[in-house]
Amino acid sequence: MALLSARAYSRLPTEQPNPRTRNIDRRSTADIVRLINEEDRRVPAAVARASRDISRGVDAVAACLSSGGSVLFLGAGASGRLAVLEAAECPPTFNTAPGAIRAVIAGGRRSMFRAKEGAEDDPALGREAVAKVRSGDVVVGVAASGVTPFVREALAAARRRGAVAILVTSNGRPRGVKADIIIAADVGPEVVTGSTRLKSGTAAKLILNTLTTGAMIKIGKVHDHWMVDLRPASRKLRLRGERITADLGRVTPARARSLLRAAGGGVKLAVVMARRGLCAAQARQVLSGCAGSLRRAFRAPFLRQKPARRRRRPEA
Numbered sequence: 001m002a003l004l005s006a007r008a009y010s011r012l013p014t015e016q017p018n019p020r021t022r023n024i025d026r027r028s029t030a031d032i033v034r035l036i037n038e039e040d041r042r043v044p045a046a047v048a049r050a051s052r053d054i055s056r057g058v059d060a061v062a063a064c065l066s067s068g069g070s071v072l073f074l075g076a077g078a079s080g081r082l083a084v085l086e087a088a089e090c091p092p093t094f095n096t097a098p099g100a101i102r103a104v105i106a107g108g109r110r111s112m113f114r115a116k117e118g119a120e121d122d123p124a125l126g127r128e129a130v131a132k133v134r135s136g137d138v139v140v141g142v143a144a145s146g147v148t149p150f151v152r153e154a155l156a157a158a159r160r161r162g163a164v165a166i167l168v169t170s171n172g173r174p175r176g177v178k179a180d181i182i183i184a185a186d187v188g189p190e191v192v193t194g195s196t197r198l199k200s201g202t203a204a205k206l207i208l209n210t211l212t213t214g215a216m217i218k219i220g221k222v223h224d225h226w227m228v229d230l231r232p233a234s235r236k237l238r239l240r241g242e243r244i245t246a247d248l249g250r251v252t253p254a255r256a257r258s259l260l261r262a263a264g265g266g267v268k269l270a271v272v273m274a275r276r277g278l279c280a281a282q283a284r285q286v287l288s289g290c291a292g293s294l295r296r297a298f299r300a301p302f303l304r305q306k307p308a309r310r311r312r313r314p315e316a
C-alpha cells in the first residue's frame with residue numbers, strides 16, 4: 001500500500017485547523033479549559049450519528065463470540081493503546097474466555113508506553129498481526145485518520161482470511177479501505193491541530209465501549225443492568241458479585257456470600273441456585289441448557305437425569 005502524499009495527508013479531516021481554537025495559547029487557563037470542554041461536547045453527537053454502523057458492529061461481534069470465534073482489536077499509537085485497553089477490560093468485567101478478545105498495537109507491547117517510530121507505516125506488521133485470525137473472527141481496526149498502513153493492511157488481510165473487518169475512524173469513509181463495516185464519527189478538527197488523541201480518541205473509546213458492551217448484553221453476559229458474568233478477582237468485584245447475587249437471587253447478603261462460595265465465585269450460578277433452590281451441579285445443568293441466559297434459566301424446568309437401570313444378574 002502506497003503512503004499518502006504530503007498534500008493528500010494535509011487534506012484529511014483529522015489534520016484540519018480548528019477555527020474555534022485559534023490563538024488558544026494566548027487564552028487564560030479558564031478559557032483553555034472551557035474551549036476543550038466545548039469541543040469534547042461535540043463528540044457524543046458525532047458518535048450518535050454513526051449509530052447504524054455501530055449497531056452492525058455490535059451484531060457482528062456478538063455473532064462471532066456466540067459461535068466461539070475471537071475478536072481482535074488493533075491500532076497504532078493512541079489508537080492502539082485504546083484497542084489494548086478495550087481488550088484488557090473484557091475478561092474482568094464479562095469473564096470472557098481466554099483468547100476470545102485480544103489486542104495488538106503496532107510495534108508490540110513496548111509501544112504502550114514508548115512510541116516505536118515507523119511501526120504504523122509498516123503494512124507487513126499489519127499482516128503479521130492477523131496471522132492467527134480465522135474465518136468467522138472479527139478484527140476491529142482503530143485509526144483516527146483511516147489511512148494508517150498498519151491498520152489498513154491488517155483489515156485487508158483479515159478479510160482475505162474470512163474474518164469480518166471493522167474500521168473505527170474519524171475520517172469519513174477513507175478511499176480504498178478494505179472493511180466490511182466502517183464506523184466513522186465526524187468529530188471535526190481537534191483543539192490542537194492533528195492531535196487525534198483528543199476528540200477522535202474520545203470518540204473511538206465510546207465506540208469501542210459500545211461494541212463490546214452491546215455484544216456482551218446480546219450474548220447473555222448482562223442481565224437487567226447487572227454484569228452477571230464478572231470475574232470476582234478483587235475485593236471490589238467480590239462485593240459487587242455479592243450485591244448482584246442478593247439482588248437477582250432475592251436473598252440476604254449473608255446467603256448470597258454462602259451461595260457464591262458454593263458456586264466457586266460464579267455469579268450466574270449462584271443466582272440460579274438462589275432463585276431455583278438448586279445445588280451447584282443442578283444449576284449448572286440448567287444454565288447449560290439455556291445457553292447461559294438467566295432469563296431463560298429462571299423459567300426453564302429442571303429435568304433430573306434418570307439413573308441408569310441396573311441389569312439383573314443371571315441366576316446361578
